[in-house]
Amino acid sequence: MHSLVVFLEEPLGQMMWLAVSALWSPAARADMVPHLWSITLLGAVPLMALALPPAAARLGLKHFVWASAAAAALIVLARLGVLPRWPVWQRVVDGEGNQRIAVSMWLALGAAFAVHRASLPGAMRQRLTSLALAVLCLCGEASQDRRSGMLMLLALLVLWIWWQQPTALRRAGVLLVLALAGWGLWTVADGVRARFAEGVHELRTLQPADTVSTSWGQRAYMLQISARLVAERPLIGHGLGSWPTLWERHTPPGSALRAHSTPHNEYLLLAVQGGVPAALLWLAV
Helix, strand or coil, rough: CHHHHHHHHHHHHHHHHHHHHHHCCCCCCCHHHHHHHHHHHHHHHHHHHHHHHHHHHHHHHHHHHHHHHHHHHHHHHHHHHCCCCCCHHHHHHHHCHHHHHHHHHHHHHHHHHHHHHCCCCCCCCHHHHHHHHHHHHHHHHHHCCCCCHHHHHHHHHHHHHHHHCCCCCCHHHHHHHHHHHHHHHHHHCCCHHHHHHHHHHHHHHCCCCCCCCCCCHHHHHHHHHHHHHHHHCCCCCCCCCEEEHHHHHHCCCCCCCCHHHCCCCHHHHHHHHHHHHHHHHHHHH
16 A cells, blocks of 8 residues: 555646645636646646556557557558558548647557567567567658657667666667667658758747747747746646746737647746646656
C-alpha cells in the first residue's frame, strides 16, 4: 500500500493543485473543466499500469509495436505511390495538422518500444524481428516527415539508453551507434533535412506577431509570451484554464496566433496556469 501511495502522489498532487488554482483563475468555469479533465486522464495512466498484469502489459506493447510497423508500412507504400487511396487508412498515411503529428509520435513510440524489445533476453529470431520492426517504424517516421516525432524518437532513445544499459561503456557504445544511425538517416532522407532547414529559416526570418503564419515562428511567440506569463506569477500561476484567456489578451486581433488554444507544450501550459510547482509536479509524473 505504501508503494501505491508513493506511485500516485505526484499525479494526485498535480490534480489537486490545479483544482485549487481555480480559485484565482480569470477563466470561465466552462474553460476550467475540460483542462482539469484532460490532466485527470493523463494522471490516470499510472493507474492503468497498476491494473495490468506484467504478461498483459508485455502483450499490449507487442501489439502496439506491430500496429506501429503496419502503419509505417502503409506510409512508406503511400510515399512510393503504390498504395490505393482508400478511406480506411487515409488518416494514417495522409492526415493533416495534428493528425499527422499524432501519427508521427505514434511511430516514434513504436520504434522506441521495438528497440527495447529487441534488447530483451530471448530467442534470436524474436529479437531480430523486433529490430526489423524498429527499422520499419523509423522508415515510416522519415517518410511521414514530421519534426515532432523525430525529436521525440531521439529523446526516447537517449532515455532508453541511459536507463537500460548497465555500464557507462555500453551507454557510450549505444549512443555512438545511435549517432551513426541518425547521421545516416540525415544523409539519405532529403525530406528530413528540408523540414529542419525550413524550421531554422522560419526562426531566422521571424515575422511580426500580427502577421506570423509559419509553424516554428508561431511556436517562438508561444514560448516568448507564455514565458512572460510564467514570470508574472511563477509560484502560484494564473489559475486553472487561464491560458486561452490570457493568450487572447496578449495576441493581436485577427492574427493566426490568436486562434491557438494551447502553447503546444504541456510544461508551459501548466507553468502558466499552476506556476513552476505545477510544471515540476508534471515532470515528476
